[in-house]
Amino acid sequence: MSGICGWLGADHLAIENQQIIDRMTGSLIRFDSNPVQTAVQGNAALSVAAKTSHSHLYEKEGLLVGIWGRIKSRNTDLQTAIDARGMAAALADQWKQKGRQAFSELAGEFVCCIVDSHAREVALAIDPLGTHVLYYQSLGDDGILFGTSADALLTHPRANTEINPQGLLNYLYFHMIPGPDTIYLAQKRLLPGEYLHFHDGHTEIGRYTQIRFDEDIKRPFPELQQEFLSLLRKSVSEAVQGQKAGTFLSGGTDSSTLAGILTEVTGEPAKTYSIGFEATGYDEMHYARIAARHFATDHHEYYVTPDDVVETIPLIASVFDQPFGNASALPAYYCGRMARNDGLDLLLGGDGGDELFGGNVRYAKQYIFSLYDKIPAPLRNYLLSPFILSLPENKGPKLLRKARSYVAQATVPMPHRMETYNLLAHYGFETVFSPELLAKIDTAQPALLIERTYQDVSHARSLINRMLAFDWKFTLADNDFPKVVQACHLAGMEVAFPFVNDEILAFSLALPPEQKLKGTQLRYFFKQALRGFLPDEIITKQKQGFGLPFGVWLQTHRPLREIAADSLSDLKSRNIIRTDFIDQLLDQHLHEHASYHGTMVWLLMMLEYWFKQHHPIKV
Structure with missing residues (x-):
């Protein structure tokens, strides 16, 4: 790197x-x-x-x-x-x-x-x-x-x-x-x-450049499909340029597409790299193997263990020059390490495909919430909302509870509706942060930053395009690109992102919104264009992600639990997080819902490790 x-x-x-x-x-x-x-x-x-x-x-x-x-x-x-x-x-x-x-x-x-x-x-x-x-x-x-x-x-x-x-x-x-x-x-x-x-x-x-959507262009599907596949091959070919290249393979549509295109471009089986976890609900190796067999790739697998996590946490903290809490950096590192050991020069990452072509689950979810706005405003504002929101939050028949939950979220304006599940907001700023830190920060800034970013693409009329552009900043530039680049840097491996090639970006900007999200069908054009190329099982699979089962493993793996507890104990002395919140997180919340509250344990643990690696002086 x-x-x-x-x-x-x-x-x-x-x-x-x-x-x-x-x-x-x-x-x-x-x-x-x-x-x-x-x-x-x-x-x-x-x-x-x-x-x-x-x-x-x-x-x-x-x-x-x-x-x-x-x-x-x-x-x-x-x-x-x-x-x-x-x-x-x-x-x-x-x-x-x-x-x-x-x-x-x-x-x-x-x-x-x-x-x-x-x-x-x-x-x-x-x-x-x-x-x-x-x-x-x-x-x-x-x-x-x-x-x-x-x-x-x-x-x-x-x-x-x-x-x-x-x-x-x-x-x-x-x-x-x-x-x-x-x-x-x-x-x-x-x-x-x-x-x-x-x-x-x-x-x-x-x-120096302005990215703008054109939502009025209509072109026949065969023409779009031919151009898209041609651009994909060109982008992969330009990224490789004679280097020894392989690709991540999670079993999703993006990584599977790159595996197939790389095989076509090079004329030999692509080297593909997959990470698995021995934890229910987290392992996608089955789909990675389907793609590997379909394209006859030279496939490599590694199952990350809790012991690997214990060993790798300090390394991950050392390579990120800012606190960074995306735990999937760890499996990305192990993919990069396998590729490096195989003598490769370059790994292709599928990042950007979801954000250009409409692949994230929240896009469909927000579309469903947006339907509430189609109800006439007088009926919605003066009858439905007041009545449904007056119902008890966790009581009554299941259908009414669901209706209340739906209306409660649907009435939150975009883009803040996307943050209704935010982990820190769920706990509350005053619950988490020390009074000393609260006196130095503006708790309204995240909401202002979200609003400003969302309004930057006010020219886009469609909900899906505004969400895509929003994610180009928060999901790609701030999160996924640094995650993959730095994890591969730690492994001594270069990485390229063929889906964000400038020609593919331009293609996506002129793709009609309904081709990205058709009702609740994610990546509608992308999947239709790749039918017959990708295995049907890959096209129809539910999106899962590349998450690390950290919270689950905390319950069963003593060394992992010990380094988490030790790091959070050390973090107390920095006067950033309330000590009673840390105690409650470890003693109560984690046992109530390991995967949910385990995310906060990971965030705080990585914060403390970042301080130790980069800035040992107390705040």
């Missing part, structure tokens, strides 16, 4: 600059030891650490240009320049001519950094869906510090290491810290498709 880092600031001695950038880069490559390219000026430095195919650096007359990732251009003139002079040199020319619009002509999964040490100017950008992160910290009028790792920034002598209390709240609410905020008060992150421009002490942040 590796990454990119650098700064523009006050002048230092050349030897000091070299030592600083070496420390920053060392943080980037501590798990994979990829080659490093570095350029140093009197008041600036830039370093790209990655294998040569993903690393581009240009230096001329005070101008430093660094690019990290899989990058190309759909502009034929720019691509010709890239082929002739190299990606970084071509972007340098584009920047001089077009400024921030130069970024809009790029495609792929990338981070771009441009530093003009003479003009005291910096430009930063990440790709439109945010497959990689880019952190930055203002150095005041002097300049700016930036990098793809928060840990790398912290090695700079002018880095601010103060913890952001709001980040702690956001972590427990979202199970990660959504951009643009971070766990550090002085650090921010670029959002997908954003650029940052620093010049003469002033910083401007904006979007």
Whole structure:
């Protein structure tokens, strides 16, 4: 994986600059030891650490240009320049001519950094869906510090290491810290498709591209199907580019599709990797095997055990430079490790398929709730809602209880209706957080962030498209991409996401909403287009996910229970979480519903492990 880092600031001695950038880069490559390219000026430095195919650096007359990732251009003139002079040199020319619009002509999964040490100017950008992160910290009028790792920034002598209390709240609410905020008060992150421009002490942040849905295009299904399959093959082929590649295989539609397409593109059995769990309701190995047999892949399996979890928790905490609570990072790591041991260069991840084509269960659920709004407003607001909501919440016939529950949720406006099951909100902020932390945070911020993100796509008329765009930020850029990228980074494995190829994204933007969610039928077009290619069992299976049976295992596995209890005991001393909540969580809640309350145990445990690995000083 590796990454990119650098700064523009006050002048230092050349030897000091070299030592600083070496420390920053060392943080980037501590798990994979990829080659490093570095350029140093009197008041600036830039370093790209990655294998040569993903690393581009240009230096001329005070101008430093660094690019990290899989990058190309759909502009034929720019691509010709890239082929002739190299990606970084071509972007340098584009920047001089077009400024921030130069970024809009790029495609792929990338981070771009441009530093003009003479003009005291910096430009930063990440790709439109945010497959990689880019952190930055203002150095005041002097300049700016930036990098793809928060840990790398912290090695700079002018880095601010103060913890952001709001980040702690956001972590427990979202199970990660959504951009643009971070766990550090002085650090921010670029959002997908954003650029940052620093010049003469002033910083401007904006979007260099706008993603817009076109909901009025109607095309015949055979034409759509042919184009879609062609784009899939092209995307997988571009991602592989002669590398030794394999793919995750969960048994879902996305990973199974990639397994089949990879076999077609390479002309040999795809190497596929699956994780199983010996826990009822969590294991999908049966479906992974169906897909593996169907495409005759070179299939590899590993069953994660509670002992594996005990061993791997500190490693997972070490690779994430912010508190991160998605437990499926652990099985993703084991897939990456198997692939690395097999000598592969690249794993293909199916992330993005659900969010482009309508595959998450909550889309169908929210559609059902939205039907309530079709009842005439006077009848709904003055008769049905008051009557049904006046019924006792947990008493009476089952049908009436269900009706009350339905109306109670349906009357919550979007997007907040999607948060009615939020774990932290269920407990209550005052129940969970210490009074000292509550005094430093804004408990209304998560709701404001959710509302603002949802309203960013107000041009979309359909409910499904607004939910998809919402998930591009919270599910993909803030959660799934970092999860897979960092877990594979820990395993020393590169990862690519063929479903978020720019051409497939454009295709999905012009796909009619009813082709994504037809009534309650998820991914309607996607599944119809792949009938005859995917096994019927894969197309018709219920979506399950890649969850870790942590709460279940806590009940039976003593070492796992002990490290969880020890970490939560240590967390008490940080004065973040109320001690009585921790005691009640372990002594009562966990025994009432292991899988539900086990999620909070995991979140708090990973928070404490993150502090131990990255920031041992007490908050």
